[in-house]
Every structure is written in structure tokens, then in C-alpha cells.
Amino acid sequence: MASTSTDDQLQRCAILMMSLGEDAAAEVFRHLSAREVQMVGGAMASLSHVTRSDVDKVLEEFRQEADQFMAVTVGSDDYIRSVLTKALGNDRAAGLIEDILEASDNANGIDALNWIDANSVAELISDEHPQIIATILVHLERDRASAVLALLDERLRNDVVLRIATFGGVQPSALHELTDVLNDMLSGQGAKRSKMGGVRAAAELINYMSSADEDAVVANLRDLDPDLAQRIVDEMFVFDNLVDIEPSAIQLILKEIDTATLTIALKGAPEELRDTFMKNMSNRAADMLREDLEAQGPIRMSRVEEAQKTILQVARRLAEAGQFSLSRRGDDEYV
Numbered sequence: 001m002a003s004t005s006t007d008d009q010l011q012r013c014a015i016l017m018m019s020l021g022e023d024a025a026a027e028v029f030r031h032l033s034a035r036e037v038q039m040v041g042g043a044m045a046s047l048s049h050v051t052r053s054d055v056d057k058v059l060e061e062f063r064q065e066a067d068q069f070m071a072v073t074v075g076s077d078d079y080i081r082s083v084l085t086k087a088l089g090n091d092r093a094a095g096l097i098e099d100i101l102e103a104s105d106n107a108n109g110i111d112a113l114n115w116i117d118a119n120s121v122a123e124l125i126s127d128e129h130p131q132i133i134a135t136i137l138v139h140l141e142r143d144r145a146s147a148v149l150a151l152l153d154e155r156l157r158n159d160v161v162l163r164i165a166t167f168g169g170v171q172p173s174a175l176h177e178l179t180d181v182l183n184d185m186l187s188g189q190g191a192k193r194s195k196m197g198g199v200r201a202a203a204e205l206i207n208y209m210s211s212a213d214e215d216a217v218v219a220n221l222r223d224l225d226p227d228l229a230q231r232i233v234d235e236m237f238v239f240d241n242l243v244d245i246e247p248s249a250i251q252l253i254l255k256e257i258d259t260a261t262l263t264i265a266l267k268g269a270p271e272e273l274r275d276t277f278m279k280n281m282s283n284r285a286a287d288m289l290r291e292d293l294e295a296q297g298p299i300r301m302s303r304v305e306e307a308q309k310t311i312l313q314v315a316r317r318l319a320e321a322g323q324f325s326l327s328r329r330g331d332d333e334y335v
Contacts, residue, residue, distance in 0.1 A: 014043035118147035134163035146208030165202035203235035239308040249324035265307035
């Protein structure tokens with residue numbers, strides 16, 4: 001496919017779908033994942049001022065790309081194995097090839113939960129055994145899993161977090177059985193094996209929770225298993241840890257947040273962390289931020305924590321997208 005932006009690609013998909021007619025478009029949608037349906041449907045809804053020339057261009061591009069696709073799909077698994085093995089060597093390529101081909105062949109119901117409202121997911125799984133809930137949540141995106149956790153009652157939530165922290169994996173056959181059950185519930189939406197559990201998984205989920213829920217979960221874990229609780233806390237990346245990441249990463253974060261949120265988040269923050277942000281801003285912007293901080297009156301701690309969580313979520317999203325690593329002093333890498 002030609003090198004284009006994601007928005008351009010979605011617009012082309014939307015034009016193509018609108019050109020197919022209702023029956024053909026409906027048939028195509030039946031083969032898309034929940035996320036793809038959401039993205040393409042949104043692009044279709046936002047279409048405006050499409051000319052006949054635009055339609056003709058998209059149809060011609062589709063015809064050309066379809067011809068190319070049909071030419072390279074034969075034996076594509078063998079091609080992937082050969083290329084990755086040559087590039088990475090046998091040992092490094094082996095695990096990666098398995099993950100890639102498994103993800104493409106075993107699309108199943110867990111991934112669909114990432115695109116369903118957290119309340120609906122919580123309602124769907126809340127009556128399951130805590131170990132089943134833990135197994136499901138470690139395979140979800142961290143922010144979605146955290147949102148679901150927050151909706152469980154406190155006793156169940158604490159039990160599930162403990163099981164996530166001690167999660168050692170799941171047999172493929174058991175995962176397939178769980179997937180089959182979810183497929184029946186969700187009418188066959190797709191899913192894939194992804195992130196597994198463990199201390200870091202538990203820490204990442206807790207990082208996304210509200211401060212009150214975070215404190216409650218950690219306190220409960222300390223009562224149940226102090227050593228495990230401390231290991232989880234050690235893995236958690238908190239707002240003050242942003243002082244440890246690279247200047248280029250701070251600059252990327254600054255592009256994604258507004259000044260008002262940053263001003264609130266830095267209320268009472270260590271001077272070193274304030275300087276970290278100001279050093280990565282223009283002199284004028286830094287001076288304005290400094291003036292805003294000095295003029296700032298009392299702010300509820302809940303507002304400060306909410307602003308800090310917002311910035312942390314931006315940092316994690318950028319890190320997970322490969323923009324930078326959230327490194328901590330003394331550690332090689334956190335994300």
C-alpha cells in the first residue's frame with residue numbers, strides 16, 4: 001500500500017465502502033474486527049464533498065493493490081519465517097514468528113473486550129472465578145483492564161490483583177477454551193494472546209486506577225503479602241519518576257498536554273521535576289509556567305492527583321507506541 005497517513009487510509013477505506021453498496025459493504029464489515037468496524041465506520045460518518053474523481057481514484061488504487069495482494073499472499077507464512085530468520089537469527093526469530101502467526105491465526109474474543117464499554121465487561125465477567133477474571137484482564141490493554149478492575153467490588157478487586165501479581169501464564173488449551181466461551185458470548189469477536197500477568201502487569205494496572213483505589217489495593221496487598229506488595233510498588237511508575245526520563249521524552253509529553261493541566265500537576269511537586277519540564281520549554285513558556293505556579297492558590301489534592309494521572313497516561317501511551325522508554329534510575333528499562 002502506498003505510504004499515506006492513517007487518516008488518509010481511513011478516508012480511502014470509507015470511500016471504497018460507500019462505493020460498494022449496502023449488501024457488499026455489510027459483507028465486508030462482517031469480516032472486520034470490532035476496532036476496525038469502529039474506525040472505518042467513523043471515517044464513513046465524517047465523509048463530505050467526495051467527488052466522482054475521488055471515487056474513481058480510490059477504486060483504481062484498490063484494483064492495483066488487490067492485484068499485488070493476491071500475488072504475495074501465497075506462502076506468506078513461509079516468507080515471514082524466512083525474512084525474520086535471516087534478519088534476527090534462529091533463536092530471536094523463533095518466538096517472534098510464533099507470536100505473529102498465532103496472533104493472525106487465533107483471533108478470538110478477548111481482544112473484542114478492549115472495544116466494549118468497561119461497565120459491560122465488568123458485568124460480563126464479575127460472576128466468574130477470580131482466577132478467570134485475572135486471566136482475562138492480563139490479556140486486555142492496561143487502561144481497559146484497570147477501568148474494569150475499578151468497577152469490581154473491593155473484595156473481588158483485591159483478590160484479582162493478587163492473582164494477577166502471581167500469574168505465571170496459562171496453558172494454550174485453557175486459553176482456547178476461555179476464548180471459545182467469550183466467542184459465544186460476544187458473537188465471535190476477535191482476540192489474541194498478548195500481555196501476561198506478573199508483578200509488572202499488576203503494577204501497570206494499578207497505575208491506571210484512581211488514587212483512592214490505588215491506595216486501597218496496595219494497602220490490602222501489604223496486609224496479605226508485604227513482600228509482594230513492595231515488589232509491585234517498586235515497579236509502579238509515578239509522576240515524580242518523570243524526572244528520570246530523557247529530555248526528548250518530556251518534549252513529546254509537553255506536546256500532548258495543555259498548560260492548565262501541567263500547572264495543576266506541578267502543584268507541590270519537587271523543584272527538580274518542575275525544572276525538568278521548564279528546561280524543555282521555550283524561555284517564554286517556562287516563564288509563563290513559573291508565573292502561573294507562583295500565582296496559584298490552594299488546590300484540592302484530588303485535582304492535583306487527577307492532573308498527574310492524566311499526564312502519566314499520556315506518557316504511558318507514547319511509551320507503548322514506541323516513542324520513548326519510561327526509564328528509572330538504576331533500571332535498564334521500564335516500558
